[in-house]
Amino acid sequence: xxxxxxxxxxxxxxxxxxxxxxxxxxxxxxxxxxxxxxxxxxxxxxxxxxxxxxxxxxxxxxxxxxxxxxxxxxxxxxxxxxxxxxxxxxxxxxxxxxxxxxxxxxxxxxxxxxxxxxxxxxxxxxxxxxxxxxxxxxxxxxxxxxxxxxxxxxxxxxxxxxxxxxxxxxxxxxxxxxxxxxxxxxxxxxxxxxxxxxxxxxxxxxxxxxxxxxxxxxx
Amino acid sequence: xxxxxxxxxxxxxxxxxxxxxxxxxxxxxxxxxxxxxxxxxxxxxxxxxxxxxxxxxxxxxxxxxxxxxxxxxxxxxxxxxxxxxxxxxxxxxxxxxxxxxxxxxxxxxxxxxxxxxxxxxxxxxxxxxxxxxxxxxxxxxxxxxxxxxxxxxxxxxxxxxxxxxxxxxxxxxxxxxxxxxxxxxxxxxxxxxxxxxxxxxxxxxxxxxxxxxxxxxxxxxxxxxxxxxxxxxxxxxxxxxxxxxxxxxxxxxxxxxxxxxxxxxxxxxxxxxxxxxxxxxxxxxxxxxxxxxxxxxxxxxxxxxxxxxxxxxxx
Numbered sequence: 001x002x003x004x005x006x007x008x009x010x011x012x013x014x015x016x017x018x019x020x021x022x023x024x025x026x027x028x029x030x031x032x033x034x035x036x037x038x039x040x041x042x043x044x045x046x047x048x049x050x051x052x053x054x055x056x057x058x059x060x061x062x063x064x065x066x067x068x069x070x071x072x073x074x075x076x077x078x079x080x081x082x083x084x085x086x087x088x089x090x091x092x093x094x095x096x097x098x099x100x101x102x103x104x105x106x107x108x109x110x111x112x113x114x115x116x117x118x119x120x121x122x123x124x125x126x127x128x129x130x131x132x133x134x135x136x137x138x139x140x141x142x143x144x145x146x147x148x149x150x151x152x153x154x155x156x157x158x159x160x161x162x163x164x165x166x167x168x169x170x171x172x173x174x175x176x177x178x179x180x181x182x183x184x185x186x187x188x189x190x191x192x193x194x195x196x197x198x199x200x201x202x203x204x205x206x207x208x209x210x211x212x213x214x215x216x217x218x219x
Numbered sequence: 220x221x222x223x224x225x226x227x228x229x230x231x232x233x234x235x236x237x238x239x240x241x242x243x244x245x246x247x248x249x250x251x252x253x254x255x256x257x258x259x260x261x262x263x264x265x266x267x268x269x270x271x272x273x274x275x276x277x278x279x280x281x282x283x284x285x286x287x288x289x290x291x292x293x294x295x296x297x298x299x300x301x302x303x304x305x306x307x308x309x310x311x312x313x314x315x316x317x318x319x320x321x322x323x324x325x326x327x328x329x330x331x332x333x334x335x336x337x338x339x340x341x342x343x344x345x346x347x348x349x350x351x352x353x354x355x356x357x358x359x360x361x362x363x364x365x366x367x368x369x370x371x372x373x374x375x376x377x378x379x380x381x382x383x384x385x386x387x388x389x390x391x392x393x394x395x396x397x398x399x400x401x402x403x404x405x406x407x408x409x410x411x412x413x414x415x416x417x418x419x420x421x422x423x424x425x426x427x428x429x430x431x432x433x434x435x436x437x438x439x440x441x442x443x444x445x446x447x448x449x450x451x452x453x454x455x456x457x458x459x460x461x462x463x464x465x466x467x468x469x470x471x472x473x474x475x476x477x478x479x480x481x482x483x484x485x486x487x488x489x490x491x492x493x494x495x496x497x498x499x500x501x502x503x504x505x506x507x508x509x510x511x512x513x514x515x516x517x518x519x520x521x522x523x524x525x526x527x528x529x530x531x532x533x534x
Contacts, residue, residue: 069284148335149306149346153353153409155402156332156468157421165468166335179399193403194409197310197354197369 002030002089003123004037004109009048015106016085022049023081024108025074025096026061027088034123036109037087045087045108048197071099078103131202131209137190139181144198146174152195155179226416227388229326230298235268235417235446240361241509242522242530243300243419244268246292248283254291257283259410261280261292263518266532267525270298270327272419272511276307278341286316290323300390301325304333304456309349310358310369317359318374321385329390329419330355352391353406353413359389360414387534394421394449395432397469404435411444418445419511422452422463425471426500435502442506452513453520454490457481491524498528 002186006012016022024046032038032181039061046057062070064090065088071078078084085144086093089111097105114123136143144150148166155175158165162176184190220462223236234241244264249256264271271292275285289299303313317328332352336344350369351360357370366374366382374384391410407418423429429449437440447475454460460480464472476493483489494512501507510530513522525531 011523072410100266149332149348149351151332151348151351153351153406155397155399156352157392157397158335159398160468163468166337168468173398176399179402190407192405194357194413196355197350197358 001033001114001117002091002111003034003113003115004031004111004165006036006041006109007107009045009052012045012085012106012108013049013052016049016055016083018052019082019104021058021080021082022046023058023060023074023077023084024049025065025081025084025086025088026059027065027086027092028061029066031087031089031092031109032061034117037089044088045085047173049085065089065095068095068099070091071096104187127168128201129205130198132199134195137195138178139187141174141178141181141186143174143178146172146177148174151175152198224479227326227386229388230271231270231300231327232388234514240530241446241448242268242512243270243272243509244512244518245272245274245276246288247516248285248288250280250282252283257288257291257411258295260518261295261297263492264521265295265297268512269509269532270300272300272302275304275331275333276303276339277302277334279306279334279336279341279344281340284330286320286325289320289325293324297355298327299325300327300329302329302331303355304331304398305348305350305352305355306333306336307347309347313350313355313358314362314368317362317385317387321387324384325501326388326392328359328387328392329392330359330415332391345492347369353409355391356391356413356415359387362391363387364414365382376531388491389416391415392421393418394469395423395429396421396425396471400428400432401435403432404439404441407436407441407445408439411441416446417508419448420450422450422470423497423501424463424476425473426497427470429501430504433506437506445505446508446511449504449507450511450513451494451497451501451524452515453494453517453524454480454486455515455517456486456490466515491520491527494524495527498524498530 024042026039026042042059042061046059049055060074060077064070078100084096085106085108086096087108093107114127115123117127118124119161130144147154148164159173159176164171164173246260269337271287275286286302289301293299302368330352336342361367361385373382375382393407457480460477463470480486498510510523
């Protein structure tokens with residue numbers, strides 16, 4: 001899922017200053033699951049904003065802010081507010097902005113990463129959407145994401161006791177994980193091959209990416 | 220007697236080929252446009268070592284460019300080795316700088332991954348790591364031996380022009396003290412397959428572990444495929460010794476050295492003595508072709524260490 005975190009209330013206040021009536025708009029998918037932008041968080045944030053200022057708020061949460069169709073439900077609320085405060089990820093915020101050209105839209109969250117839920121209140125980044133998945137070679141552990149330097153031929157000299165020198169308290173060395181997993185699978189010899197330079201043009205380095213599929217067009 | 224065919228013909232390559240125990244040293248460029256300091260450090264090393272390795276924004280702190288300093292010390296009569304990290308440049312910038320460095324007379328290049336920005340003075344910088352060190356080595360080798368760029372294009376100014384390739388004697392790094400230990404020799408072998416001619420190791424304090432690593436290296440015959448320079452960093456103070464033991468990932472400092480430095484009446488002199496002892500032990504290890512002295516902001520001590528270790532150049 002996409003993992004996000006709410007911005008500090010002071011930053012949100014500054015962003016929305018000057019607007020008397022805000023639509024505080026949640027998203028029912030990823031950010032609901034990661035407890036950053038669902039119905040409950042919308043209620044908490046709206047209450048906090050009302051408490052610390054003269055702002056009026058309307059609260060609503062739609063199923064997904066990354067799909068235009070779900071916004072139909074809130075068109076009235078949008079029309080009657082001065083600005084939208086979106087608790088979606090960056091994708092949802094941009095969708096709202098594109099659908100309502102005359103309405104200011106502000107992000108209430110910082111979108112962090114695509115990752116896993118590791119337990120109560122813990123999430124980890126696991127995919128950078130590089131567009132050229134090599135997990136099959138690396139035993140199901142991504143070196144682009146899990147190595148702090150995205151090395152294809154790791155580990156570097158900063159790997160000690162399974163930890164990454166960038167933050168030994170929190171970050172495991174992705175290459176230690178790859179090594180251990182391939183060893184357990186009896187495939188360690190695959191790491192003796194030199195991995196060639198990556199084609200970064202398949203990432204955002206090639207410009208904002210688009211996907212067109214003729215097989216589903218017009219469905 | 221047949222003549223030796225050199226890949227590049229740099230003074231460093233010739234020193235290795237001569238079979239003598241090679242000593243190189245590191246020169247950290249200043250953090251300001253301080254020509255006097257470069258001159259001073261170069262003067263402290265001149266005549267004492269075969270080649271001087273100029274670091275590239277070491278520990279992710281901005282310093283004078285390694286290529287610029289290398290050219291300056293070349294003009295002072297030293298043999299420069301430039302370091303190049305993957306952290307700050309993509310493949311375009313790297314190849315442009317390699318072409319430029321070659322034209323400036325630089326013939327030795329050490330290819331490194333580079334320390335993460337979080338350790339330096341610009342932690343908010345964007346990382347590059349377009350290539351990793353293994354891929355960088357391979358690119359430099361292909362530029363030299365196949366006369367091609369990373370893209371596969373020939374190194375020519377036009378279709379009809381002659382290929383004019385940069386010829387570098389290629390170095391890399393190896394860290395026997397990082398994990399996973401049993402993969403360290405394998406990674407060195409990858410670097411050799413990529414085209415490395417010599418490697419320098421991380422600072423060695425744990426001689427047992429280094430010995431075990433060298434055994435793996437010899438078992439794979441790697442010491443016959445590339446020259447191995449053992450890294451030595453003289454300890455300057457008790458504080459530095461403890462810092463290296465506790466805070467630097469990928470360096471192992473046994474308590475023995477902390478005790479020695481703590482007990483010493485003159486810790487600086489003790490640091491020099493320890494370095495000399497280490498060099499003597501390293502010389503005994505089969506497969507070690509020389510030492511690389513990384514006297515961090517202590518270049519002035521290199522001559523004393525070299526002299527006491529009995530490695531002063533006689534030529």
